Amino acid sequence: xxxxxxxxxxxxxxxxxxxxxxxxxxxxxxxxxxxxxxxxxxxxxxxxxxxxxxxxxxxxxxxxxxxxxxxxxxxxxxxxxxxxxxxxxxxxxxxxxxxxxxxxxxxxxxxxxxxxxxxxxxxxxxxxxxxxxxxxxxxxxxxxxxxxxxxxxxxxxxxxxxxxxxxxxxxxxxxxxxxxxxxxxxxxxxxxxxxxxxxxxxxxxxxxxxxxxxxxxxxx
Numbered sequence: 001x002x003x004x005x006x007x008x009x010x011x012x013x014x015x016x017x018x019x020x021x022x023x024x025x026x027x028x029x030x031x032x033x034x035x036x037x038x039x040x041x042x043x044x045x046x047x048x049x050x051x052x053x054x055x056x057x058x059x060x061x062x063x064x065x066x067x068x069x070x071x072x073x074x075x076x077x078x079x080x081x082x083x084x085x086x087x088x089x090x091x092x093x094x095x096x097x098x099x100x101x102x103x104x105x106x107x108x109x110x111x112x113x114x115x116x117x118x119x120x121x122x123x124x125x126x127x128x129x130x131x132x133x134x135x136x137x138x139x140x141x142x143x144x145x146x147x148x149x150x151x152x153x154x155x156x157x158x159x160x161x162x163x164x165x166x167x168x169x170x171x172x173x174x175x176x177x178x179x180x181x182x183x184x185x186x187x188x189x190x191x192x193x194x195x196x197x198x199x200x201x202x203x204x205x206x207x208x209x210x211x212x213x214x215x216x217x218x219x220x
Contacts, residue, residue, distance in 0.1 A: 004190070005183070005186045005187040005189070005190040006187055008183045008186065009052075009180075009183045009184050009186075009187055010052075011183075012076075012179050012180045012183040013052065013076050013080075013180055013183075015076075016074060016075040016076035016079070016176045016177070016179070016180050017068055017072070017074050017075075017076040017077065018074070019074055019075045019076070019173070019176060020073050020074055020075075021073055021074065021075050021078060021168075021169050021170075021173050022170055022173070023167075023168065023169070023170075024073045025073055025078055025168050025169070026070070026071050026072060026073050026077065026078075026081075027065050027069035027070050027071070027072055027077035027078060027080065027081030028045050028065060028070050028071065028081065030077070030078040030079075030081040030082045030085070030163070030168055031045050031063050031065065031081040031082065031084060031085040031088075032045065032085075033082070033085075033162055033166050033168055034081075034082045034085035034086060034088075034089065034158065034159060034162045035085050035088060035089065037162045037165070037166060038089040038092070038093070038158070038162075040088060040089055040092045042061065042092075043056075043061055043062065043063060043085075043088045043092070044060075044061065044062040044063070045062070045063045045065065045070075046062055046063070046064055046065070046070075047064070047065055047066075047067065047070040047071070048064035048065065048066055048067075048070075049066070049067060050066055050067070051066055051067070051068055052066060053066045054066050054069055054080050054081070054083075054084050055084060055087075056084045056085075056087040056088045056091070058091050058102065061088070061091075063081075063084050063085055063087075063088055064084075065080075065081055065084065069081050075169065075173045075176040075177050075180070076176075076177070076180050078163065078168055078169055078173075078177055079159065079163070079176075079177030079178070079180045079181050080180065080181075080184075082158075082159030082160075082162060082163055082168075082177075083155050083156050083159045083181055083184070084155075085158075085159065085162075086154070086155030086156065086157075086158035086159045087151075087155045089155075089158055090151065090154065090155060090158075095151075095154065097147050097150045097151045097154070098151045100147055101144065101147050101148060101151055104140070104143075104144060105144070107140060108140055108141055108144040111137040111138070111140040111141055112137075112138075112140075112141045114134075114137050115134045115135075115137035115138040115140075115141065116134070116138075117134075118130050118131070118133050118134030118137065119131060119134035119135070119138065119202065120134075121134075122134055123205075126209070128206070128209060128210060131202075131205075131206055131209070132206060134202070135199070135202045135203060135206060138198070138199060138202060139199060141195065142192070142195040142196060142199050145188070145191055145192040145195050146192060148188055148192075149185075149188055149189065149192060152184075152185050152188050153185055156181040156182075156184075156185060159177075159181065160174070160177070160178055160181065163177060
């Protein structure tokens with residue numbers, strides 16, 4: 001599921017990276033337009049090496065745009081850069097979901113690493129307690145992915161609103177940028193669904209093992 005979504009992202013990005021927009025708007029200029037339209041003036045925009053390495057870093061309040069986005073005047077570059085600027089605007093305006101996600105990112109990273117260890121040990125040693133704690137920690141990462149969805153969709157909405165209101169792209173080009181952003185959003189949806197299915201699987205194992213323990217206890 002996640003792999004299919006990522007393939008779609010790469011395909012859409014490659015396609016619209018070959019389509020230059022008629023106004024010659026680069027990714028950097030698109031990001032500037034989104035920031036300006038929301039009254040944000042203190043965010044830096046810098047190039048970064050790699051492909052699809054675009055991101056906003058709240059630690060240094062900087063938008064980093066990849067080589068295929070920063071100076072490129074393609075439809076894909078405008079969409080991606082505007083999306084990352086949307087994240088910068090979220091932080092500047094104190095958007096609640098992004099604040100919550102930032103607050104739990106450290107806990108999520110720790111939970112993600114510890115959960116698999118405890119799940120494996122709990123399964124191997126047949127310990128319901130360890131397995132249950134592993135499930136609880138795994139649910140933290142699932143919750144993190146859940147709150148990531150509104151953050152990503154909101155950033156894309158801000159991006160598209162600016163693209164359309166500022167006339168950065170013609171209508172047909174804006175549709176192409178929207179396809180790039182929707183494909184990217186689907187990777188987060190796919191990741192959440194995968195995590196939810198995995199969590200459900202762990203819960204079924206936990207409940208099944210618990211029932212088995214009760215039956216064995218009843219026979220003794």
